[in-house]
Amino acid sequence: EVQLVESGGGLVKPGGSLRLSCAASGFTFSSYTMGWVRQAPGRGLEWVSSISGGSSYIYYADSVKGRFTISRDNAKNSLYLQMNSLRAEDTAMYFCARESQIPGAATADYWGQGTLVTVSS
Amino acid sequence: DIQMTQSPSSLSASVGDRVTITCRASQSISNSLNWFQQKPGTAPKLLIYTASNLQSGVPSRFSGSGSGTDFTLTISSLQPEDFATYYCQQSYRTPRTFGQGTKLEIK
Numbered sequence: 001e002v003q004l005v006e007s008g009g010g011l012v013k014p015g016g017s018l019r020l021s022c023a024a025s026g027f028t029f030s031s032y033t034m035g036w037v038r039q040a041p042g043r044g045l046e047w048v049s050s051i052s053g054g055s056s057y058i059y060y061a062d063s064v065k066g067r068f069t070i071s072r073d074n075a076k077n078s079l080y081l082q083m084n085s086l087r088a089e090d091t092a093m094y095f096c097a098r099e100s101q102i103p104g105a106a107t108a109d110y111w112g113q114g115t116l117v118t119v120s121s
Numbered sequence: 122d123i124q125m126t127q128s129p130s131s132l133s134a135s136v137g138d139r140v141t142i143t144c145r146a147s148q149s150i151s152n153s154l155n156w157f158q159q160k161p162g163t164a165p166k167l168l169i170y171t172a173s174n175l176q177s178g179v180p181s182r183f184s185g186s187g188s189g190t191d192f193t194l195t196i197s198s199l200q201p202e203d204f205a206t207y208y209c210q211q212s213y214r215t216p217r218t219f220g221q222g223t224k225l226e227i228k
Contacts, residue, residue: 047215107167
């Protein structure tokens with residue numbers, strides 16, 4: 001069974017940093033592109049970042065480029081999101097997601113339960 | 122960035138109704154359109170990928186159609202568990218943008 005479990009969320013002051021983790025199980029982690037999607041309270045979904053299986057391809061939303069860094073450790077079946085220079089508008093539930101391998105369907109077929117990041121003084 | 126616009130933003134319907142939600146892309150995205158369902162306090166769930174393909178385990182009352190810029194999600198006969206928020210997402214190009222969501226409520 002595919003499982004994605006996020007951790008690392010919490011309350012942080014503006015300008016602070018936080019590192020999110022996602023522990024994956026139930027599939028060959030290194031074969032899949034993984035990503036982060038966030039959802040501000042009461043708002044819609046926003047794709048944040050993706051990383052290919054071998055870390056060769058990395059993409060960021062403009063809203064986080066230069067402040068967030070996505071990475072992965074295939075030996076540990078883990079995905080990470082290092083978030084620096086956090087702003088109030090980064091407050092959201094952050095979901096870890098696996099990207100489907102179906103040809104032409106580069107979308108999230110499995111999601112974690114999310115970890116909440118709150119940026120407030 | 123490719124903008125995704127859903128309509129309506131909210132919808133009231135009754136159990137048994139046929140419901141259609143539309144999604145329009147700001148440029149052609151071929152069939153790279155996916156639909157998600159999200160219930161309060163839970164993660165989104167993939168329903169349909171590449172415009173018309175049903176994800177494994179999703180009931181057949183859900184269907185999708187369209188290509189290019191215009192897409193639809195149809196629920197043929199609403200069930201109580203279908204009341205949720207629905208999002209479209211394009212996977213044609215990064216950033217993989219979502220529509221703003223359609224909240225489906227019980228009439």
